[in-house]
Amino acid sequence: MDVSQYLSVFLDEAKEHLQSLNDNIMVLEQDPENEDCINEIFRSAHSMKGMAGTMGYTRMQNLTHDMEDVFSDVRGGKIKIKSADIDVLLQCLDAIQGYVDNITENQDEGTEEHQNIIKALADIRNGTSGGGDAAPAAEAAPAAEASAGGDAPAAGADGSSDYRAIKLDPSVKSTLEEAVAQGKKIYGVTVHIQESCILKAARGFLVFKGLEEIGEIAVSDPTTQDIEDEKFDFTFSLIVITDESKEKVEEIVKAVSEVEGCECGEFDLNGAKNAEEKEEAPVAAAPAAEAPKPAAAPAAQTPAAAPAAGGAGGKKPVGKPVVNRTVRVDIEKLDVLMNLVSELIIAKNSLISAANTSGVSNGNVNEQIEYLESVTTNLHESVMKVRMVPIESVLQKFPRMIRDLNKTLNKKMELTMTGEDTEMDRTVVDEIGDPLMHLIRNSADHGIESAELRAQRGKPEVGQIFLHAFQDGNSVVIEVGDDGNGIDAEAVKNKAIEKGVVTPEQAALLTEKQCVELLFHPGFSTAKQVSEISGRGVGLDVVKSKVESLSGEVTVRTKLGEGSTWVIRLPLTLAIIQALMVIIGEEKYAIPLDSIQSIEDVTPSDIKLVENKEVINLRGSVTPIIRLNEVLDTESTKSTDEDMVVVITRKGDQSYGLVIDELMGQQEIVIKPLGKYTAKCKLISGATILGDGEIALILDTNSVI
Amino acid sequence: MNELRDNSETGELIQYIIIKIDDEQYGINIKYIDNIVRMQQITRVPKVDDYLKGVINIRGEIVPVMSVRMKMGLSEDEITGKTRIIILKSGEGDLVGIIVDQVNQVLTLDSKNVEKVRYDDKKDKTNGSFVNGVGHYDGGLVSILDLDAVISEKDSKEKASNAG
Numbered sequence: 001m002d003v004s005q006y007l008s009v010f011l012d013e014a015k016e017h018l019q020s021l022n023d024n025i026m027v028l029e030q031d032p033e034n035e036d037c038i039n040e041i042f043r044s045a046h047s048m049k050g051m052a053g054t055m056g057y058t059r060m061q062n063l064t065h066d067m068e069d070v071f072s073d074v075r076g077g078k079i080k081i082k083s084a085d086i087d088v089l090l091q092c093l094d095a096i097q098g099y100v101d102n103i104t105e106n107q108d109e110g111t112e113e114h115q116n117i118i119k120a121l122a123d124i125r126n127g128t129s130g131g132g133d134a135a136p137a138a139e140a141a142p143a144a145e146a147s148a149g150g151d152a153p154a155a156g157a158d159g160s161s162d163y164r165a166i167k168l169d170p171s172v173k174s175t176l177e178e179a180v181a182q183g184k185k186i187y188g189v190t191v192h193i194q195e196s197c198i199l200k201a202a203r204g205f206l207v208f209k210g211l212e213e214i215g216e217i218a219v220s221d222p223t224t225q226d227i228e229d230e231k232f233d234f235t236f237s238l239i240v241i242t243d244e245s246k247e248k249v250e251e252i253v254k255a256v257s258e259v260e261g262c263e264c265g266e267f268d269l270n271g272a273k274n275a276e277e278k279e280e281a282p283v284a285a286a287p288a289a290e291a292p293k294p295a296a297a298p299a300a301q302t303p304a305a306a307p308a309a310g311g312a313g314g315k316k317p318v319g320k321p322v323v324n325r326t327v328r329v330d331i332e333k334l335d336v337l338m339n340l341v342s343e344l345i346i347a348k349n350s351l352i353s354a355a356n357t358s359g360v361s362n363g364n365v366n367e368q369i370e371y372l373e374s375v376t377t378n379l380h381e382s383v384m385k386v387r388m389v390p391i392e393s394v395l396q397k398f399p400r401m402i403r404d405l406n407k408t409l410n411k412k413m414e415l416t417m418t419g420e421d422t423e424m425d426r427t428v429v430d431e432i433g434d435p436l437m438h439l440i441r442n443s444a445d446h447g448i449e450s451a452e453l454r455a456q457r458g459k460p461e462v463g464q465i466f467l468h469a470f471q472d473g474n475s476v477v478i479e480v481g482d483d484g485n486g487i488d489a490e491a492v493k494n495k496a497i498e499k500g501v502v503t504p505e506q507a508a509l510l511t512e513k514q515c516v517e518l519l520f521h522p523g524f525s526t527a528k529q530v531s532e533i534s535g536r537g538v539g540l541d542v543v544k545s546k547v548e549s550l551s552g553e554v555t556v557r558t559k560l561g562e563g564s565t566w567v568i569r570l571p572l573t574l575a576i577i578q579a580l581m582v583i584i585g586e587e588k589y590a591i592p593l594d595s596i597q598s599i600e601d602v603t604p605s606d607i608k609l610v611e612n613k614e615v616i617n618l619r620g621s622v623t624p625i626i627r628l629n630e631v632l633d634t635e636s637t638k639s640t641d642e643d644m645v646v647v648i649t650r651k652g653d654q655s656y657g658l659v660i661d662e663l664m665g666q667q668e669i670v671i672k673p674l675g676k677y678t679a680k681c682k683l684i685s686g687a688t689i690l691g692d693g694e695i696a697l698i699l700d701t702n703s704v705i
Numbered sequence: 706m707n708e709l710r711d712n713s714e715t716g717e718l719i720q721y722i723i724i725k726i727d728d729e730q731y732g733i734n735i736k737y738i739d740n741i742v743r744m745q746q747i748t749r750v751p752k753v754d755d756y757l758k759g760v761i762n763i764r765g766e767i768v769p770v771m772s773v774r775m776k777m778g779l780s781e782d783e784i785t786g787k788t789r790i791i792i793l794k795s796g797e798g799d800l801v802g803i804i805v806d807q808v809n810q811v812l813t814l815d816s817k818n819v820e821k822v823r824y825d826d827k828k829d830k831t832n833g834s835f836v837n838g839v840g841h842y843d844g845g846l847v848s849i850l851d852l853d854a855v856i857s858e859k860d861s862k863e864k865a866s867n868a869g
Contacts, residue, residue: 346765587749632751674750674760675799677769681752687760687767695748695762 007107010055012328014100017044017051021093022400029086038081042071048096053196057109060099061196066121067092073125081124088120090400164188164265166221166237175218176267179241186218187249188267190237197258201230207259208238210252215242234260239267331426334387341380342576342670346689348376349667353691377668380576387427391469391478392420394433398440402465405444412462413448415440419469424476428550428570432478435543435554439480439566440465442540447484447564457561459483472569475552481565487558489515496521516556520544577671579688580647581664581696585634588696589660590669590688595701597648597655599663604641616657618648625657631683631704637661649701656705671698716817721840723847724791725807726773732812732840732847733791739763739800740792741808744784758782763792763800770802773855777835782806793852801856812847814840819849 021044024037031037045068052061067089073079081089095114102110166188168176176186189211193203204227211217220227220238227236240249246264253262352369395417402415424432448454448463455461468479489512496502496518502510510518519540547554547568558564579590580599600618607614607625614625625646629636638644638661646657669688674697678684685700721732722741740763747759747770756775760767770790772782782788787807792800819840837851 343765634751672767674767675769675801677757677771677801678750678753678760680754681750683752684750687748689762689765689767693762694746695760695767697748697750 006055007103009328010051011100011104013051014048014096014103017048018093018097018100019396020044022090023396025086025089025093026399026403028081029083032081032083038071038074042068042075045071050196052099052109053194057099057103059111059113060096060103060109063092063095063099063114063118066118070121070124079125085124088117088124092117092121166219166239168219172219172239176239176241179216179218184215184241184243185246186239186241186267187246187264188237188239189249189253190235190263191253192260192262193234193236194258194260195234197234199258200232200234201227203256203258204232204236206256207253210256211238211240211242211249214244214248214252215240217241329386331387334383334426338383338387341376341383345376345380345576345668345670346691348372349691350693351691357692380668384576387425388423389426389429390421390423391429391432391476394429394436395420395467395469397433398437398467401437401440402444405441409444411444411448412451413444413465414462415465415467417467417469422469422471422476424570428476431546431550432568432570435546435568436467436478436480438540438543439568440467442566443480443482443484443564447482447486449485453485476570478568478570479565480568481557481563483563486560486562486564487516487519487556488560492516492518516558519556520554577669579667579669579698581667581669581690582645582647582660583637583662583664584628584632584660585636587632587634588664588690588694589628589632590667590696590698591647591649591658591701592698593666595649597650600646600648600657602644602646602657602659604644616646618655618657621655623648623655623657625659626704627659628699628704629659629661649705651702651705656701658701658704669696669698716815718813718815719819721812721814721847721849722791723809723812724789724805725809726777726805727779730809730845730847731805731836731850732814733793733850733852735811737793737852738791739794742790742792742802744788744790744804758804761790761802763802766800768792768800768802770804771856772804773835774804774806776855793856795856803855812840812842814842818842 021041024041024044027034027037028041045064049061049064049068052058052064070079070085070089074081092114095112095117098112099109102108179186191204191207193200197203208217208220208224208227218239218241220236222232222236226232242249246266250262250264253259253264348369351372355365355369398417399415402413405411406413443465444463448465449457449459451461454463464483466479466481468477470477493502493507493510493515496515497504497507501518501521507515520543521541544554547570550570552568552570554566554568556564556566578593580593580596582589582591600616602616602625606616608617609615610622610624614627615622616625617623627636644659645661645663646659648655648657650656667690671686672688674681674684674687682703683700684697685703686698687695688698690696720735722735722738724731724733742761742763745761747761749759750757750769756772758770758772760769762768774780774782782804783806785806788804789808790802790804791808792802795801819838821838822836835851835854836848837854838849840847840849
């Protein structure tokens with residue numbers, strides 16, 4: 001089967017499962033008894049095994065299979081996860097991640113068998129199974145691995161579902177008796193579906209459909225409904241009433257693809273032993289499919305206990321996780337959609353201005369235009385929302401990273417994160433992971449002091465690293481920090497001189513803040529020794545340039561001895577925003593509505609001078625005012641004694657008043673990039689096309705201030 | 706940006722749009738031209754180099770417009786009925802507009818008739834650094850504009866100091 005077309009789906013899902021495994025194992029470390037967690041891990045491992053098998057990645061399949069085995073035992077209460085086991089499991093995840101990475105790169109899982117991990121996993125099962133009655137299971141596991149061919153009888157004796165075990169209720173029984181009286185034959189069929197099968201339910205359905213053509217299905221185990229809902233492992237049984245021969249029945253069942261085999265026998269109504277025919281399907285097909293399911297192992301070893309053990313392991317319904325119904329869409333398609341929405345909004349704006357200028361002020365026209373407006377606004381919001389994803393997806397890997405760093409750096413650290421649900425544009429979320437990871441590593445490596453030093457300084461033993469994400473106006477702020485050493489400005493300065501970044505003379509003039517900023521200089525690293533953690537040649541300059549490429553900014557607050565906080569501020573990258581249209585001089589400008597607090601009328605006499613700067617008293621707070629016509633090099637059309645329109649905006653905690661000439665009103669605008677030639681102008685963040693085709697520039701109020 | 710350079714080694718026929726700036730004629734290889742539009746209202750962008758006149762709207766795209774005259778160190782553009790904005794396609798697919806005094810004709814030149822200007826020669830001319838060839842045709846000579854130089858972000862002074 002050509003599976004290359006499923007590769008991207010496989011990779012996406014594999015990554016999700018890996019992440020879920022990672023998360024859950026971390027939880028398990030804290031709470032080894034958490035049943036939900038164990039079930040979730042089991043399901044993820046199970047799904048990954050199936051996926052890997054389908055795609056033909058047998059090594060990955062083996063590894064996940066063993067992992068599944070472990071959790072199968074945990075679920076069955078045979079073993080308990082100890083903290084030492086967590087390391088093995090995490091190693092196992094890394095190994096799987098390795099496979100996935102290899103596959104991502106060259107569609108091949110590589111040749112690494114990870115025998116040591118497989119052995120370690122087996123040890124986990126052995127280690128605890130010694131005392132209990134599960135000993136045979138432990139023996140069986142390696143055996144099952146060794147003989148990938150999985151002896152057919154073992155599969156046959158798999159007690160999870162067997163037609164001989166089907167219980168008949170009276171009505172079915174009477175139907176069957178009737179059929180026998182009519183001379184029809186009754187066969188019991190147990191169908192084994194390949195474990196790699198993704199669409200078990202569909203295969204089951206095909207078997208039913210095939211058999212219904214030649215006869216009647218009296219009963220099945222599990223029920224038809226459960227089979228359709230995939231509430232069965234890989235085996236189901238049914239009883240069929242037919243005129244055809246047993247061979248015909250078998251043929252029909254085996255004709256369905258991905259059916260590994262079936263057992264078929266005449267069903268003895270009186271429950272007498274029908275040991276006669278136990279047809280084994282030829283099981284020589286894909287070796288991938290043959291690893292017997294975990295429950296099969298104990299069953300094979302202890303036939304007597306088979307029904308019971310099998311029942312416990314197999315019949316327990318694999319509860320379905322609550323899944324959101326989702327569709328995966330190529331981000332490029334979303335971009336196209338977004339562009340089209342932008343065009344639509346421009347067209348709508350043109351229509352409005354055309355209607356106004358041509359004097360079509362018919363009530364009906366206005367009504368329709370308003371309707372159009374509300375539809376386009378909603379459409380835009382929906383498309384925006386589609387593109388927004390919680391930042392969570394990049395933060396997920398950090399707890400695990402800190403855990404590993406704890407061991408490698410031999411420090412005690414704890415990571416707290418808040419605001420994981422802060423939403424950002426998908427493209428930004430994808431890009432921000434590496435810079436954040438770098439900052440966290442930085443905090444762990446350089447920030448948090450050694451245990452002795454912390455004790456000396458009277459700090460808690462466990463170093464705190466935090467990550468807070470939150471939305472602030474139309475930007476998203478991510479703060480990464482620690483309660484560690486802080487940044488030694490002097491050390492930075494000396495290092496900078498040493499590296500020739502600044503001359504001693506220049507350095508002498510630098511403020512402490514400027515010294516710290518030197519850290520962002522390319523190729524700067526203050527780590528006295530290059531460790532595995534930082535010192536990978538990826539410096540803070542890379543963080544800075546990455547953030548800036550996303551039109552964000554990164555700053556640092558630090559206090560020597562108390563810790564430092566890196567603040568990344570990113571725009572929400574909304575391509576369409578609500579803006580206040582204003583006139584300054586003769587020109588039209590747009591000010592993003594998010595950045596505006598209020599609009600005030602100010603008489604010139606209200607303006608006071610403080611330190612030679614113009615300020616107004618705005619409801620008790622002193623607010624500096626900025627004359628935009630001066631900033632933008634244009635002539636104000638207003639005379640100096642006229643009342644002024646002041647737009648109040650905010651940067652940090654301080655409010656500022658921006659003096660404009662005239663208000664035009666609020667409008668939904670589409671942000672268009674200005675291109676590289678005009679990048680010199682920091683005051684303008686973009687441009688937009690107005691309804692009449694004219695261009696208005698969008699003011700970046702932060703840079704104006 | 707390299708693709709903007711004319712390749713005159715082969716003997717192929719190349720069409721040039723002949724434009725007038727000041728009193729001199731210049732040729733622009735037609736394949737770099739997206740569009741020619743009449744002078745229209747240009748939205749000024751504050752705090753940028755003088756030669757960058759602002760931005761215009763070309764089919765919904767924001768296109769920066771620059772004055773070749775200012776770039777060459779000539780006097781400010783005089784907007785007449787003949788003034789045009791030539792929209793060029795730059796290397797990365799971005800559009801850039803340049804203001805020219807007049808668009809005259811389309812001229813087909815054999816690349817053999819286009820002489821490359823060597824850098825040594827350029828030094829003598831004041832605005833020579835914006836020309837990378839001279840074409841001969843029946844009516845006389847035409848300088849072939851070096852579009853790389855024209856739409857680069859450096860202005861003439863920097864250019865001159867670089868050349869020297």
